[in-house]
Amino acid sequence: MHIAKVIGTVVATRKIEQLKGAKLLILQPLTPEGEPKGSPVVALDTVRVGPGDIVFFVRGREAAHTVADKFNPADAAVMGIVDRVDL
Amino acid sequence: MHIAKVIGTVVATRKIEQLKGAKLLILQPLTPEGEPKGSPVVALDTVRVGPGDIVFFVRGREAAHTVADKFNPADAAVMGIVDRVDL
């Protein structure tokens, strides 16, 4: 899993059936110290977060297990909000 | 998921049975700001897009869930068309 900051949203009217109604976020992955790391990704929202929130998310098939329809084809999804990182 | 621009198509007459009839696109991944990022990939079309369209797509096994036969072996597929990115 990875730590990231929510930096935006994607609006997509025409999309595959399984993603109808899903909220799509743009996440900037961060290091544990809070520095940006690598490229932003598009991820499903699952815990109702918003721009500026620090979250942790999964990549890959695991993402589909966070939502009701396990056959949805998402490949990245937010798992929770990070309260604190202890190093 | 990733944002990309459709930059071309692949013509392949001889291919495995499960991909017969499938349309293969060449996608150039983009940053949220619209800059090219990384190498182009070959992806299945699922929402009838064309060259120049800005789309979002998945990589990996998730791609197979976008089409009728869930045992098809694609590893990248277009999920929808991007109307707008809010940062």
Next chain:
Amino acid sequence: MHIAKVIGTVVATRKIEQLKGAKLLILQPLTPEGEPKGSPVVALDTVRVGPGDIVFFVRGREAAHTVADKFNPADAAVMGIVDRVDL
């Protein structure tokens, strides 16, 4: 699988149901010689390790198989503690 050092923990009160009660570690991947390699990841603890321990962990869907509920959505998990590396 990869060798890593436990360098911290993540506190997350609000998270998806399947991760309730799970302990989240920050791991710094290492080379076989013990040098840091690449970026830290957030992983599930499965064998009760603590900061400073040298462990080996999996990435990806395999991680879910280390815990009781195989449908949990983790994508990285500690597999065991490294006693010794012979090169």
Next chain:
Amino acid sequence: MHIAKVIGTVVATRKIEQLKGAKLLILQPLTPEGEPKGSPVVALDTVRVGPGDIVFFVRGREAAHTVADKFNPADAAVMGIVDRVDL
């Protein structure tokens, strides 16, 4: 999926049971323009190609779906021969 050129073969007498009889190719991934990109990979042949052929292939679990025994453990396989790339 990725475009690649077949640049060699691997001979392996002693291997796991599920790969007995399989033909193993060495592929050099290419850009859409035909330039080498990244490191060669070892992939299953599924459409009877040979050295010099331009093909497209999948990485990951999808590869297993190209052959009869879906439990075989390959992680890369050729999907078809590229006739033409339109950019």
Next chain:
Amino acid sequence: MHIAKVIGTVVATRKIEQLKGAKLLILQPLTPEGEPKGSPVVALDTVRVGPGDIVFFVRGREAAHTVADKFNPADAAVMGIVDRVDL
């Protein structure tokens, strides 16, 4: 799949139940020409190899299919011994 040289072993007394008895190898990935490429990985032994052997291995979920218990959580495993590479 990837070509690699066996360069060491990992000793881990305390590990998850499913890996009890498994032999863990350290592999240095190689190019087809035999040059080291990228970082070493920790992989399951499945064909009884030893230090210095040239092998080919898979990464990811495929690795689990090489051993009896398909729910084991390994993410890399040796598939066979390379006799010869023809380029």
